[in-house]
Amino acid sequence: MKRFAVIAVVLLVLFAGAVVAQARFLSPEPFVIYSEDSQRVFRYEFDRDEWAATISLHESGQELWRVEKFPSGRTRNCFIFSNCLAYFVIVPFGLRPDVLRFYAYGEHVQTYYVDMFMSAEQLRYGQHLSTGYHWAAGSSRDNQANLLTVDAVNGTTFVFDITTGEIVEMSIAADEQSQLGSMAEPALPPNTGSANMAWWAWAAIFGSAAVMGMFLNRVRRKQRTHI
Numbered sequence: 001m002k003r004f005a006v007i008a009v010v011l012l013v014l015f016a017g018a019v020v021a022q023a024r025f026l027s028p029e030p031f032v033i034y035s036e037d038s039q040r041v042f043r044y045e046f047d048r049d050e051w052a053a054t055i056s057l058h059e060s061g062q063e064l065w066r067v068e069k070f071p072s073g074r075t076r077n078c079f080i081f082s083n084c085l086a087y088f089v090i091v092p093f094g095l096r097p098d099v100l101r102f103y104a105y106g107e108h109v110q111t112y113y114v115d116m117f118m119s120a121e122q123l124r125y126g127q128h129l130s131t132g133y134h135w136a137a138g139s140s141r142d143n144q145a146n147l148l149t150v151d152a153v154n155g156t157t158f159v160f161d162i163t164t165g166e167i168v169e170m171s172i173a174a175d176e177q178s179q180l181g182s183m184a185e186p187a188l189p190p191n192t193g194s195a196n197m198a199w200w201a202w203a204a205i206f207g208s209a210a211v212m213g214m215f216l217n218r219v220r221r222k223q224r225t226h227i
Contacts, residue, residue, distance in 0.1 A: 028053065031076045035085050042085040044076075055106055057085055067106035080162065082146045087163045089148060099135055100150075102165030110165025117152035 033042040041058045056066040064086075071090075080089040090101045099117065102110040115123065117135040138151040146162045159169035 028075065033076070033079075033081060033085060036083065040085050042081065042088075044079075057105075065105050070106065071101075080141060080148060082162045083143050087146065089160075089162060089165075095133060099133065100160070102160070102162070104163065104165075117150070117154060117156070117158075119154045122153060 028044075028046045030043075030045045032044075034040070039059055043054075043056045043058065045054045045056075046052075047054070050069075052068070053070040054066065054068045055070045057064045075093075078091050078093060080091070082088065087102075087104050090103065092098055092101065097113050097115075098111050099114045100112040101108065114133050114135050118133065123133075135153055136150050137153050140149045141147070141162075142149070147168070148160045148162050150158045150160070152158065155172070157169075157171045158167055160166070161168050
């Protein structure tokens with residue numbers, strides 16, 4: 001019985017460590033982006049205590065605007081910027097239905113959802129990775145025109161204006177026209193940072209639960225034998 005108690009305590013400690021490590025793993029890291037002429041600076045700061053982000057744009061040492069409690073993107077790679085840094089796109093992390101979120105001066109202007117880029121069959125049969133849907137076959141950005149081109153896995157190519165979030169051009173594969181989903185919908189609630197937990201965190205959770213179950217079951221059997 002003592003052996004089971006020791007194992008249970010050890011696994012509980014491992015579980016607590018896994019949760020803490022996972023929280024730090026999911027925590028976005030601050031970053032700074034400079035414009036091509038180095039006159040403008042975009043700053044992304046993250047407060048782990050408040051679990052909230054603050055974004056701001058600066059020019060020649062002066063702050064142009066600031067947005068606090070901004071829905072957090074996970075890393076620098078989640079952001080796609082215009083050439084002036086005032087407009088940007090966020091590709092949310094994780095298995096979320098919203099896959100492109102457009103912002104102007106830190107304010108949300110447009111959201112597009114995964115069913116626009118994947119066919120119903122692709123969604124039904126789980127064509128996705130552990131970190132998110134596999135909805136884009138490729139993409140490119142025109143820095144001068146502030147255009148984002150996305151080749152969707154359903155055969156459709158979209159060209160977005162990064163400054164407005166509007167679709168300026170679209171070509172649909174003939175056999176995929178009937179599969180096209182809704183174009184845009186109101187924004188979802190802000191991303192709270194939820195994402196798939198790493199496999200080792202889940203292993204620690206289930207391992208702890210299994211050992212605790214065995215320990216409690218053994219205790220109950222011993223209690224019955226003494227009655």
